[in-house]
Amino acid sequence: MKISETKCVGCGNCTYACPMGAIYVDPTTRKATVNSDECVECYACYNGLSKEHLPPRTVRFTRRMMSKLWLRFEPDPDICPTDALEPDPLSWPRVVRRAFSDPRVPHESTGVTGRGTEEVKTNEISNRIAVGMVGFTIEFGRPGVGVRFHQIQEMSMALAALGVKIQPKNPVTAMMSDVETGKIRDDILNEKVLSAILEITVPVERTEEIIRTVWAVEKRIDTIVVLGVGTRCDEDGEERVVAPILESLGYTLKRAKTNLGLGRPQIRELARENAEPANQAQESVAA
Numbered sequence: 001m002k003i004s005e006t007k008c009v010g011c012g013n014c015t016y017a018c019p020m021g022a023i024y025v026d027p028t029t030r031k032a033t034v035n036s037d038e039c040v041e042c043y044a045c046y047n048g049l050s051k052e053h054l055p056p057r058t059v060r061f062t063r064r065m066m067s068k069l070w071l072r073f074e075p076d077p078d079i080c081p082t083d084a085l086e087p088d089p090l091s092w093p094r095v096v097r098r099a100f101s102d103p104r105v106p107h108e109s110t111g112v113t114g115r116g117t118e119e120v121k122t123n124e125i126s127n128r129i130a131v132g133m134v135g136f137t138i139e140f141g142r143p144g145v146g147v148r149f150h151q152i153q154e155m156s157m158a159l160a161a162l163g164v165k166i167q168p169k170n171p172v173t174a175m176m177s178d179v180e181t182g183k184i185r186d187d188i189l190n191e192k193v194l195s196a197i198l199e200i201t202v203p204v205e206r207t208e209e210i211i212r213t214v215w216a217v218e219k220r221i222d223t224i225v226v227l228g229v230g231t232r233c234d235e236d237g238e239e240r241v242v243a244p245i246l247e248s249l250g251y252t253l254k255r256a257k258t259n260l261g262l263g264r265p266q267i268r269e270l271a272r273e274n275a276e277p278a279n280q281a282q283e284s285v286a287a
């Protein structure tokens, strides 16, 4: 994102719209500037502020005159009065920032917006987390903090070294040059994004090992890391395998969300059962 020097009147409204704190008003020039290294191209400033097309010279003159009278002329806080924000045409690798930071842009690798991964609530259809497995979502970054890909790589390589399965349908995986080792493409390692999610699955008995590895790596990388754990309930709707492991590691568990599956697998099973007599008949004909 860029700000036009000729148009900006330094009202400062855009500084409040930026989730990364990447815009500042230079006290000398009294114009806003974007710190391009910190800007994650989320477009919150551009999309979040209405644009007025007031003539910059008139606005500056009015503000100067009013300040002499100890009065202030400030535009409404949700407006860029002179339409001074100008999106840069993004090329590789910078375009990666926008893909991971603007929630309105779907990821090419998955077609999903936001962080670009399937929610766990679709697991009964996607079967990402099979019976006997645990799925981990390792979420990096937050507004005001962000994350660079070399920090994500530190985690992905540490986990890949343990032989875990990295979820293939995930935008972070799509950025890897070698999924087996968790290596991310060299040309994007310094790119910064608002947040991203790495997903892995392992057999339940490896739960503690994975959590301890995440704890160890998280201390080495300067961003926020949030760990999510997903697994399947048993027939009673209870979870008696992973929960005790988490509690032994000091987590206090509260049931926040249970996905009931919408009945689709059962419909498929019924469809299969209904189809079976016909299949059997065909098999006996073939024999």
Ligand code: SF4
Binding pocket: 003, 007, 008, 009, 010, 011, 012, 013, 014, 015, 025, 031, 032, 079, 080, 081, 082, 083, 084, 085
């Ligand atoms: S909102 Fe517009 S005029 Fe005001 S500081 Fe930002 S870019 Fe400049």
Ligand code: SF4
Binding pocket: 001, 017, 018, 019, 020, 021, 022, 023, 034, 038, 039, 040, 041, 042, 043, 044, 045, 046
């Ligand atoms: S695009 Fe996003 S990060 Fe960049 S300056 Fe605008 S609000 Fe801030």
